[in-house]
Amino acid sequence: MYKTVVIGYTPRATSMAKKVENMAxxxxxxxxxxxxxxxxxxxxxxxxxKKVILGMDD
Known part of the structure; x- marks a missing residue:
């Protein structure tokens, strides 16, 4: 299963990186x-x- 998330307006790269890291x-x-x-x-x-399915090989 997949999930998509949109991070709202963030004009500064350092702020965007932090938001991406937190969401991840x-x-x-x-x-x-x-x-x-x-x-x-x-x-x-x-x-x-992507949903991680434990016990499945990639």
């Missing part, structure tokens, strides 16, 4: 792993997470 850590606690992300020209970020 939060989602990992919920069983999701960050697989890709993209930033937009409007200062937002789109993060795509």
């Amino acid at each position: 850590n939060q989602m990992l606690q919920e069983g999701y792993e960050l697989i890709t992300m993209s930033t937009t020209g409007s200062g937002k970020a789109i993060l795509v997470f």
Whole structure:
């Protein structure tokens, strides 16, 4: 299962990096792993997470 999260307007790179890190850590606690992300020209970020299934080989 996949989940997509949008991080709102964050014009500074250091602030965006911190928000991405926090969201990735939060989602990992919920069983999701960050697989890709993209930033937009409007200062937002789109993060795509995949549900981690324990016991499955990659």
